[in-house]
Amino acid sequence: MNTGETTVLVVEPDLDTQRVYRQRLIHDPDIKLIGICSSIASATALLAQTNCDILFTELNLPDGDGLDFIRRASEDLAVQSIVAVTSKNSAADIATAIENGAVGYITKQDSDLHDVGNYIRILRAHGSPMSPTAARVLVDALRRKPTVKPVVSVAASRPAVANPLSPRETEVLNLLARGMSFAEISSVLNISCHTVTAHIKKIYRKLQVHSRGEAVYEAAQLGILPAM
Known part of the structure; x- marks a missing residue:
């Protein structure tokens, strides 16, 4: 992420929550708030026209699945960093959001949106903002996941390398x-x-x-x- 002005888009249908985002972001000289959208359609139209460093998005959106929107924003609309800020906190939602391209997950139940500026600082430092509830859900899910011992081929010439690209x-x-x-x-x-x-x-x-x-x-x- 660049070290200059950071462009931010918010996708959030709730008007009160929109107001909090606007209050916290609009006066920050290091942030350019390019928009606050209520739907996937309006956000997609805006992202097609402008560069976006950081996207904050709710998953409960009126015109589609927020998890699918995260994938599209990451792969097709070239958003650099995506954070889900949502009331949904199941292990499946958190895992899918991350698999689809999110680098952070904030649950509204235990998060103060007045800290949104801190989330941006974490992202600019190449970190991943994660609320305690989301982190605990992931830890519990990983603990329950059965461990399968891999079978290693003696003939393997070199270890497999995961594709870092989307x-x-x-x-x-x-x-x-x-x-x-x-x-x-x-x-x-x-x-x-x-x-x-x-x-x-x-x-x-x-x-x-x-x-x-x-x-x-x-x-x-x-x-x-x-x-x-």
Whole structure:
């Protein structure tokens, strides 16, 4: 995340909660509040037009599943950091939100939204804001999960490396590897050039590279792409 002004979007249908967000964010000189939306449709339209560093979203939304919206915002709309701020606190909701791209989870029952500025500072420091209830739900779920001893093949030449890229980022990288321009990738994936650029910046950051060639080479070494 950049060290300058941080762009923030809030998706929250409750008017009183919207008011708290606005009071806490609008006067912070390091934050640009690009909008407070009540629905997925309005948030999606706004994200298609502007860059967003941080998205705070409720999961109970009037026009769709907030968990699906998190996935779309992360993969297709190039939002860098997403935090669920919600009254839902089941292990399934928390796990799905994280799997879909959320980097934080705040339950409204034990959280004071006046601390939203602190959540942003945590994100800017590459941390993950997590309320105590959400953290305990995850810990309890992991404790209940049966441990399966892995079978290791003696013939394995090297340990498997998890793909650090999202499915959309992997798509973009595959097209980059084929020599396509940003405009061509935009056309093939039906996304804006701005979104393509945002995906590529995230790819470079995750692979710790600075060019197309380095990204393709590193991805091939990790097994994300076929060896060149």
